[in-house]
Amino acid sequence: MDFASFLIQTLNSLQYGLLLFLVASGLTLVFGIMGIINLAHGSFYMIGAYLAFVLTSATGSLVLAVVLGIPLALAFGAFLEWALFSHLYKRDHLEQVLLTYGLILIFEQLRSLLVGDDVHGVAIPAFLDASIQLTEVMSYPVYRLAISVVCIVLAVALYYVIQRTRLGMMIRAGNDDRGMVEALGININMIYRVVFALGVALAALAGMLAAPISSVFPNMGSHVLIISFVIVVIGGIGSVWGALVAALIVGFADTFGKVLVPELSGIVVYVVMAVVLLWRPEGILKKG
């Protein structure tokens, strides 16, 4: 592998890992704070991608689609939390698994009813539709760099919100001890709703950003869901920074696995997970 292709694969790994972080961060927060296992989280990624397709077709611009799509995803998340997930907090994990499994079936079928089962492409915004020439034959698309930049900005913003704001303080407190937070007079149910809506919006945004590179297709959420599970397990449940580290590890392992051992590429990520579990059964960074 020469330097240029190594550079390309490194950038791809970063971009893939950061995109996965957007999905996994919401998943790990919902796990850590609300104690809910949400199989339908991958569906939010799928819904985001289809929103990008539908809204881009309607408005002619992916940027506009994202601007319109995020409030929709936030509202959708808040609604779901109010209608369904708020009833699950005191139930056991098995019932959470079941209910969210049922939701996947519903979301996929509704997608099929509303948009159909075809594979769709989404156009890259014109101002990002370019490539950077690395060597005479190899180049790197600007759009993928833009995804990485957006994800890094979001990761920093998330860090700021969680570590430096009053809301973040309440989220961290809710992560540690729900009863104490309530005793201090904070409306924990409101915190839950905000966190859940945020998680849905982040996953949907990841889907919107990925739509132009991966295209939009049925069941696209399920692969992302399982990889996000792996990330949450590796990073440690409830740890956003663990999720970031784990997402990057998975991004690199998957991308370089595909290049170096193509036949075993599907397995590499799970081997990494098994090794981490042997080393640290509760993930790299424990919650708290």
Add this chain to the structure above:
Amino acid sequence: MNANASLIPKLVALAIVACVPLSGESFYIEIVGKVLVMAIFAMSLDLLVGFTGLVSFGHAAYFGIAAYAVAILSPEYEAASLWYVLPASVGLSALAAFVIGLFVLRTKGIYFIMVTLAFAQMAYFIFHDTPLGGGSDGKYLNNKPSASIFGWEPFDLTNEVHMFYFILAVLVLVYLFLARVLQSPFGRVLVGIKSNEHRMQSLGYLTFRYKLGAFTLAGALGGLAGFLYAVLFGFVTPELLSWHESGNVLLMVILGGMGNLAGAIAGAFAFEAMREIFADITKYWQLLMGGVIVAVVLFLPGGLAGVPGRIKRALQGGEAK
């Protein structure tokens, strides 16, 4: 335990199922045979979920490993001996469950659910991506295993009626075996682990070993179901190992009310019946299925098996007033 009181309905149900081949309709024989296979699969998972309290979300892996094992171990142009491929494929599933169990049983709760899922995905990709499994198209089992022993052939699995009764016999044996296991000291410890693992540890039980035993046994029996599936249909695909299958079998266990072997069988029947009926009504059957699942969780904790009890309690409550 009022085992005798509930024996009669079970025998009646068994007799009704045993009459299915009399219809002479291949369609019904095959579809009921499939449901019986899924019932064995559901019972094997119930040992983990319902009795030991281990929510495995990757049980399809062991089903699929044994199913692939038959297809891979059978020679291409002649029938393999049943007495070799059956123990070999079930043994491979048990071995896989033992090794994976060593990893996953180090974790608990949500971690356990996710890690079992992740290992099942790993098995899925092994059969999907490597030359071993024949890609996403799967593999054909051209010749069903032969049951002949030194030239004497007690039954013939290529005959659909023989196949049906073979599956039914395995189902009854698995049921009796699991019922016996659960009455044994080993089974008692598993139930103890479900209600309070720390207490069992304080009593001096090495709970990890018991859980590993249960996980391996459940994997082996899940493999037995997978073996029957492959022989019944004559082909295997990676989808047998997909997480949707793990979800479906979990659903069967829940529908039947966890920790109830006969319930697991009933759950398998209920699930497959729902799927057939919904698919008949509309091609958007998944929407109905998903709706039913969500409704069951929200309004019927305890599954279908809890419904008679709820009605009884409601009636008694009414009388008390």
